[in-house]
Structures are given as C-alpha cells and as structure tokens.
Amino acid sequence: MNAFQSARPWYRSPLSLAIASTLACAAAPVLAQDATGVDTQPPADAAVTLDSVVVTANKRVENIREVGASISVIGERQLENMGASSLSDYAALIPGMQVQNSGSPGLTAVSLRGISALSPGATVATYIDEVPVGSSGIYQGASTLMLDLLPYDISRVEVLRGPQGTLYGAGAIGGLLKYVTRAPDLFHDEFRVGFGLRSVSDGGQDWNGRIGVSVPLQEDRLGLRMSFARNGLPGYTDNAVDGRKDINGGEQVGGRAALSWEGDTVDLDLSVLHQRISADDRAVVALEPGTYAPLAGDLEGRTWQRQPFSKELTLTSLSVTWDLGWADFVSATGWSETTTLDQIDATVQFGEVADLLLGFPEPGSANVRYSFDLDKVTQEFRFSSRTGGRFEWMAGVFYTKEDALQSQFAWLGQRDGSPLPAPYDAMFGTLALIDLPSTYEEVAVFANASWRVGERFKIDAGVRQARNDQWFSQNVSAGILAPVGEDPGKSREDVFTWSLSPQFKLAEDTMLYARVATGYQPGGPNVALPGMPPSVDSSMLTSYELGLKSQFADRRVQLDVSAFRIDWDDIQVAASFNGIGGLVNGGEATSEGLELASRFRATDALVLGVNAAYTKARVKSDFAPSIIPQGDFDVVLNTGLAGDRMPYVPKLSWAATAEYGFMTSGGLAGQVGAVLRWTGERYNDTTERQRVTAPGDPSTVLQEELTAPLLLDSYRALDLYAGIGRERWELRAYVNNATGETGWSSMNPASGAISGAVAHLAAVPIQPRTYGIEFDFRF
Template structure:
C-alpha cells in the first residue's frame, strides 16, 4: 500500500528423464519408471491435501516440477519454468524476487498476493496488504529442492488467506538418517553481448546416530549475468546480481514420534533492474534493444530467514502433527522516479530544469505460525483431518522519496527543505486464528467425495506515520479492522476405469482486506476479496500407462476485487467490483520408447472484468475527480488467452557405461495487456452528472512470443556434465510494461519494458560421492 504512487507501486499503491513433469497442468507430472517396464509413466506423490497421496487420486489440478527438471533447465527463478505450467503466469519486474504470480487469470491487482507460498509445512510472505506481497513473491533459489508443487484454484480450506488463486509450494529435501551422501557442483552462464556469472553448490546428508538422527546441510551461490545498459551514464550490464542460500536440517526417525528441524537463509541481490526505455507510442526502443534510461540506480535486495520445527506423532489409528514456523523477511527496493517526481523541481519549485528523484521502499516482516493437525490413518472408508492454525505478523513498510538536481547533486540551499518529498512509515500487525476440517468418504471402489471447511478470523492494525515531505499529509493516522471468513470445498470423484478418474470441484477462497491509508477519497478500510470456483476434470492413463491425458475446465467468479486507485501519484486500495475467469487446461505426455518421451500442454483462459469498477471520488479545490480503475469487458492484466508448450527428450546409454539425455522445450505465450482501463472524470463539486472533462487511458499491449530452450547431459556413475541454451533464437519480448508519466503534468515520457531472458548459455558440472 502506498501513501503515494510511483513507477512500480506497492499499493494496498524462470530436462531430465522426467521433463514431462513440467507439463502437468490439470496434469500430473510424468517420470520414467525405474523397474522392469521402463516404458510406463511413474507414480508421483504430492502433499496437496496435507497427506502423501498419488497425484492421480487427487481431485484437483496440480502440477509438479521435479529437481532434475530444474537442473536441466538451468532454472534460477520462477520465470524460468512458469511458462511450462498451464494457467500460471509470472510477471517479472526486472529481478528475481520482483515477481507477481497469477493462476487461472486471477491477477495480482493490488499489493496483496493471490497465490499463497509455502516452504514445506510453513507459509511464508505476508497475508496483509502492507508488505507488497503481490509484487514480491518468494522466488526461492531452486537448490536442495525436491520438487515444486503448484495447486490451481482456491485452496482456502487447507491453506487459508491469500490462496485465492492457488498455492505455490516448495518441498525441500528432508534430512535422511540413512547412508551418507555428498554433492558438489560448479557452473558458468553467459549472455552474448552481456555479462558472465558463475555458480557453485555443495551439499551433504549425514547419519548421526543409530540410523535415527540425520543431518542435511547445503549451500549455493548463483550468479546473475547482466544484459541491460543505461543510456544516461553509459553503464553496461547493469542488472547483474547474485542469489545465495544456506540450509541445515535435522531429522529424528523415532518409533512413534518423528521430528524435523530446519533453518534456511536465502538472499537475492541485484545491482539494478532489467529495464528498456521504449517510445510511448510505438513501443520501439529509444536507445537500443536492451538499453534503459534512468537517472538514479535501482538496486534490489531481499533476505529471508526461516526456521521450522515439526513433530509427527503416530497414534496408531492416526497421527498428530505440530508445525511451527518463524520467518524474518527484509526487502529493499529502490526505483528511479526522475520522470515522475523530477518535474516538481521546475513545475512547482520554479527551478530552471527538472530534477532527479528516487523512491526507496523498505519492508520488514516478522512472522510466526503454528498449526496443529489430527489426522486419521490412510486407507479407510472414511478419512478425516481437523486442525487449528495461528499466525501473527509484525511488519513495517518505510517509504522515502528524494529529490535532487538532474545531475544527482542536492537541490540549491534555498530549496533544501524540498529534498525529501516524502518520509513515512507504515507499521502494521496481522493476527489470524482458524479452525479447519477435511474429510473423504469412499462409497465404493469407484466413487468418493472430498469436502472441507475453514472458519477464520483476522484482526489488523496499522498506522500511517508521515514525518516529512509534500506528497502526503504530515502526522499519524492509525487504523484497524477485523473480519470473519468462512471457506469451503466439495469434490466428488468417480473412477471410470482403473486409470481414469472424472472429478468435479467447487471451492471458495479469500484475499484479506484491512485498514486503509488516510487519503481523501480513499475508504478507511478495504474489504476482503471473495472467490467461487467450479471445475470439472478428467485424469487418464492408457496405452499400458505409457500415455497420459489430463483435461480440466473451470469457471471462477471473483467479487469485491481489491484494486489500486491513485491520483497525482497518491493512491490506496479500494474494492473495485467483479470479474470472471473461465477456461480449459490440457496436458499430455507419451513415453514412445524406453528412450523417447514427448509432452504437450496448453491453457485457454478468458478472464475479464464483469462491470465497471466502483468509482473513487477524490475531492479537489473547486472540482471532484471520479476515477474508475477498470471498465466492464476489460481483460485481466498479464493473462494470455492462449499459452502452450511442447517438450521432447531422448535418453541414451553407451556400452562404456556412460549415459545422458538430449531435450528441449518450445513455449508460446499469447498477447497480454498490462493493466485495466482507467477512466478519469472531472466533475462539478458534489455533482457527478456534470462532467467537465474526461480522460480514458487504455492498457498497453504485450505481443505474443515463442521461445525455444535446449539442453544436453552426459555422465557416468558419480559425475554429470550438463549444458543448456535458453531462448535459443534470442526472441525479443516483454515480461512486463509500465508507463512512466509525470506526476504533476501527467505527460507520458516513456515506457519501461522488462525483457524476457535473452539467449543464455550455461554449463554445469556435478559430482556425487
């Protein structure tokens, strides 16, 4: 949430034998089975329902990306593999960690996230609206990760707040008290006409006591080669950076009680963000294909520390689980705001020329969670689960806007008091307690019904503390809110044959609201968004389990959508209105021979605003401004109507004991829009029928694109050498587009385009012993 808005507001303002795992859409992942029949597709387990289950038996749309897939793709962020997951879109704002994620057309239109994030049993990221969760999704460095599970559709009954569009779950490697294992690796990657970077990783799993106690430790460093330049100061490859991570996990395998303790720390650091300056009319680069124009540096830094402790007590007839989590997340994001606020220097202060400006956001989030679950044993006619969940967030957002002269020097002494355009803090708390229950009744071998419910209550407090500046009123303005939320799900499932299941699913979800910023025309609080989802799916394996075809159709009704509303660079959140999303997801995988595996997936999504968003009335001196931030029929931002991917992999082995694989993925993403339509009307005071002026701003169009990724691996026994080329044809396309307008004049100076990753070469070597 912003008391003021700038270029990218935090409003309340990225293939092994199992490449086809990435193809699972409404689809389950596919892997080569290790056994006597090497041409069948393997069984994959997930924990979507907080039980270990065969993905083919879960009546919901789930995708899984495995560890080998991430390695072969050279994945370092969500953007590297998201396009291969049907219905999932990632909007990159210039660095890993500066990402928004949407599933099935449920876009992040506000500062709150629409996709919840878990690491194992622990939720991470904020449920509130003051930590920019919608644009700062966790982008975990995928090392020491067993798999990534993506659950589409609302997951409110088991995962609660923020899972309105679905769930992104990172499942780490557990500590193993069994045989010791060691691993080390090194790699390099480069962008032609750009930078080069190196990465290194090491991990070990060690038994400590009587095959009962195990320790796992790992550390990784991943370099991010830069590839964009800056026209203002001539700097090259400015968006370089690095990701680092360390993890330690301890596991006790007892007779009745198992225990897991883990500590993880990850950091993303980017020197600047990838951004290209574009002509606002033609979208042609103003200074070169990968050249931006900024007067102030735009560093980004995010650090996550997570500690988790879980106990699983086997009661014989069931189990009792306790999952405790504590996380500390600190984020710094600085953006160049010269175009937006630099004109304050000449248009308001009367200086000879515009100035330079930047806005720095600092987010500090301290979060604790506790969940207790009582679960029946698996395999009976009636399976059930009941539990209670508690979380508390103590958070602080700080915003600092600075104004200087165009060359970066301070303002003249007579204007020094205007150097700080805004200095404010937004401390907040979020506290929630919820009870939930899930059950599954098997009527016979073919038919069962799953059902769930959750009752939650959250209480929030915040204060808008403005200590200095001209962009927001000086003073403290506290606010608070509370709400009770009930969500439910129902999923009947029918087995048409042993390997074919037909299912239906109806479910609800919500995105928490909260107290709002204190600004004229902005309501004192924003209500939670609610969502109803209806899905019909088919999961089938045939041809002696060598082929897999999964299909899902869905319709979603979204109400009280939280949207950003701003005027003259100042903004907050409002409840806009309604939207719908409907579509079809298909995925197929076929193991043609022992060596060759093919896959295809696709998604068609039609997501749009149902009616004009409710207007925000902003009183001014002598007139009113009536602002609509979306009009009926608008498409939801960054949601292509059609997207698909096709993959192929050939595995081989030589008589000399060497083996390897060659594969590739072709992905296509359709045309998208960057925003909804904004309509601004100037009316007589208190008389909305007398329109004095009207300005309608249409969204920008991002063209469709396709990209080809290739990889190869070769090894023997304990070592493996891998090579990959991502975006082989060096396709030029945009991940996101942002208009850059003057906050005072309203003049559009340029567009800021974040390119998809250009052609990138990588070489990796791993040794296990």
C-alpha cells in the first residue's frame, strides 16, 4: 500500500483512537514475563527477581552476568512492544551506542563508545548467528550501509561494546552487533500470523504483515521453521521543488527458512535468509545555514533529482556441531550476496558545472548513482572445551573471501531534469562513470582461554593473528571528474590482536572485572588521485575497561557500571577536494567515558530501568595533511584538528524505562510501558582546514580557510506502548515520539564543488510522532 498524506490531526484518526483505547486498558495486578517473552505467572518466590539472560558473546552459551565484558541484549519481546523496525528504534536502550540515519533504514552508520565512522570501513562488525555479514573492505560503504535487519523472527539482539578483534576479527574495532535468530522447535507445532497498521503524524500510513511456522518433522530430532514479514514505511517528508508529498515511503520485506537437526553427537543448523529494503526517497529537510530554520515547511526538503534506495541481502548459513567427547568441534559456513543501489541528488554539488564552467545561463541539475555488489564466503572451524570446568579453551581458524564491485555514475542535465542540449550532452552529460572492482581475502587463527582460580577469580585471554590480501582497480571509462583509464592496486597486511580480562567475584552476585583489548579496521589499496597515498594502513586501537556487574536486594536490583579509555591510532579518514575523495591515515584520537545500565523490579508488577553513557571522544592531534598539486599552487588539506570532538558522539545520552504488567479478573494479561530517551548535542564532522601554498613549499601559506563542523542540538523523545491478550492472541499498540519532538539524526551542508557556496543544510529528522497497532494470533 502506498503511503498517503492525511489532513486530519493525529489525535482524530481512527488508528490513533484505537491505540488510545488499547492504552486505556491498563489496570489490576501483574503478569511477569520470562526470558523468552512468553507471558507466564512466576512462582511466588521468584516474583520480584529479574530475569537471567543468555548470550553467546564468547561463542559459548553463557549467563550475561558471568561475562567480563560490556554487553547489552534487546529481546524479541521488547522489540515487539516498541514496534521496532530498524536500529534507530531501539539504539537508545544500549549505553554508548549511536545510530545516525541518512534518511532510510539501511542508510545507517553505527558507532560504539565514540569510535565514529570516519571512512567507508565499518567500525562495528555485524553477525547473524555464527556468520559475519557486510564487507571487511573499504569499497562497499560498510560504515554507512550497516545491516539494518527487520527484527522479525529474531530471538534477541546482542551488542558488545569495545573491540572484539580476537573472536570476531576485522571491523569489530568498536564492538559487535549480533542478531540471534529463532531456532525451530523440535517438540511443538507453532503457527503465528500478525497484521498491523502504522501512521506518521502529518504523513502517510502503511501496513505490515507477518507469518511464522515451526514444525517438528521428527520429534526431538528434526525441525523446520519458516517465516515471512512485510513492513510498510510511511512517508512523512515533502519536496519543495516539485511539490511531492510524503516522498520517503518504502517497505522492508524479509523471509527465512531454517532446518535444525539434533543428533546423538552431531547437531546441524541450515538457514536461508532474505531481506530487502526499498525506499522511494530519503527523509531530508532543507535548513537555513545560519539559523537552522526550515527553508520551507518543517518537514520539507529541496531536491531536483529523486533519491531512491534499495538493499537486498541473501544469506545461506550452515552450522555443524560435533560432540567429540573431549571437546566440541564447530564448523560455521556462510554464503552471502548483497546488492545495494543508492542514488543521491547532486544538483547543488555539481549543477554549477553548467553555469560556471560551460557558460549556461543557470545551474543544471545532477545526480550520482552508487551501486554495490558483494559476494562473500566465510568459513570458521573451531574446537572448544566443555563449559563449566576450571580451564576452558577455544582454538580455531577463520577464512573469508569477498568479490565486490562498486559502480559510480554521475549525470548532469538542465535544471528541469532534461538532458543538456547537443553537443554538450555527449561531452558533459556524463560527469563520471567509474567501476571499482575489488577483492578481499583473509585467513586468521585465534585462541581463547579461561582459567578459574578458586571460586572467586577467573582470567580470560585471547589472541588472533590475521593476514589479508586485497586487490582493487579504479576503472574510469568516461567523464571529467576523474582521469580516464585503469589504475589497479593491491595490498597485504598482517595484524595481531589480543585481549586480557581478569575477573573477581566480590560476592555471589557481584563481579568486578578489568579488560584490555585491541582491535583493527583493515586498510587497503587507495584510489589513484593526486595527493592520495597508494594504500592506507589498518587503524588500530587499544581499549582499557574496568567494570562492575552486580545484583542485590534479593536480586530485585541489577546494576552494571563500566569506565573505559580507548587509544586509537592511524585512523582512516576520508579526504575530498572538488567533489572527489580518497583515504588517508589521519592521526590519533582518544575516547574516555562511563556507562551505566540498571534495572529495578520495584514490585511484582513494575520494572524500572535507567541506562546512560558519558563519552569524551576527541581528536588527539591534527590529522595528517593531504597535499594536492594544482599547477601554480598546492592545496594542503587537513580533515581534522586537535581537540575536535568525534562526529555524532554526544557527551551525554540516557534512557529511562518503565513497564507495568497486569492480569485482569477475566484472564487477560498484558503490559504498559514507556521509554524516555535523551541524546546530547553532537557535531556532524571534524574541522577541515584548507591551505593554499606555494608549490613544494607548505610553509608559505598564501590562503587559509577553516570549515567548522555543524552542531546538532540535543533532543528528547518519549515512546509509549501497551499490550493485552490471552494465551493465543495479543493486541499491541505504541506511540513513538509521542510528544512530537524535533531533532536531527544527521546533517550535512549542501555546497557547490566549484564555488564552495553552501546553498542549505540537508538534515535528517528523527522519526516524527508515529503510532501503530498490531495484532498477533498463535495456534
């Protein structure tokens, strides 16, 4: 269903009235929820204790309270209650995690603990169960195209903060995002069907549907699970140039089939997953550069070319676990294919080529279309000892091979979107046509061990040695923005990472731990442009962390506190001039902070929670300059200066949660809840300093220009949800950003590549007031 604009106030729509009725159903005593999210009445002696949570952070099934690392878990039940459809919907529940949205699910960058994405390479690794997804190389836009999985048929989302290089390898320099899918039920049939409606205030409406089936094909041996979901994305931004309304509508579609076999000594899990995101346009608002006031309406942008976005992922994974008696042998295999299309309006950036270079009476219009194709194969073999002994160990080998292609096509036409008149169309209509094929191949060996000394002390340690070989070619077949020709390059690097974590139990439910760990972000061959090095090295960091995990007051209160310092060296930084860019190893940065995660079961009916993060992440020294020859002069470009704050990292962010469960006298059970989230002010970038110097003499400065980053104000938002049902059915409702607060997820200046003049600021808003209602039936 296409999104459409509604002229009625949000509180007058039939959907909002239905939600209000559902929210009003809260009354009476509690019904607690277990870790699986199924409504069950707890035993009397456990009614006021908090649930235990199982994670696989160390590639073992462990209680999260026993792991000496900072881990957050968002369960399936919480995702359903909040109506979550993307990372932006639940990121505030994870201390130290920031998600910057560029206008659509899938156009997403994620940072943890101040380790921002300053280059195309990812700083947070992504896994689905046992398999990594996304590119480890630098030519697939991994940092801004993070996997934004539609969270249906997902058991939980695990987020590990801090470098995870020893177990998870390349790209986990800042942490790990891990989606854990639901396994087939080997004992019981399950059939689930659901339907929902979602509407955005002053925007469009759309529907979502889902179905899930789990069937034991052979009781306690073989099971099959299948699911399908469609989630509509209502549009809510307009375009002042052509008058289009609610232009950023789209949809997410996902399907999965999983087969599970449990034998006497061998277990097997086979899964095929497909996800597709498609958006008609981006959610972008045009702001006045000086005042940040909207140039047109509150949710209106200014684009001359459409900006569609689509991303498809197909992942096949096979996991085999063999009980050898003395150890378990695990084989985890993954095959994935990812296709991405991202078109952006470049009228402000390149449209001035028409008037300033070609002599036309007015600027033209332009777009740039990026396409990314990635084929990835991964294989991991590992041996691991049984869990629970005094000495636990794990050793393995990992291999991955990526074949990738990035294509760029930049087009220039007249202001009304028609081609340039002949002969200019043939000569200048194609500003650039570039293919960037690349390969990434890595082999790594790793080992981890845990040693318990007595009942209180434990020490974990891990090492990983990796080697990657990369090949790349810059093939320019047409255009004026880059020299025509083929320029291949290659690189090889060896990287060693390690971790050490002593842990001490102060009491049965209180653990003090320290953790020192390293991580890396792979380098690779660079684009062939003047002033750019032929290759960039890996970024490396070392993290120091001290943490406390505690439960007290008869396990009704849970408190996790951690302090950290991160030293980041050889940071990969994107540097651009005249609209064309490459990578350099910029310099150093530090990130220091405190994180808090707490929950309190005040009564058997009410659970309260607070999480918060204070992060001071700054550039330590001026980033290394790029010297770009321009004939009679040189341009010396610094893309970060000492003291700059890291992009999109607030000093303070927090979220407070409350959930009240109830059971009516008629046997209905449910809950009402709220999340109040706050994000502090952020900067969109680091400072850029551009100096014009005499050729070969950088000390003779002829001209200097500083471009300061943009400041994004702090914002808060309130999310409300409620649900009621019986054993087989449930009705849920939610209102996200209930008070209709305005805030910005990301912001960038729209400026000319030749003149440098800023026409406006392109800002992506946080989701406006959004309300939805969902119905699920199980049998």
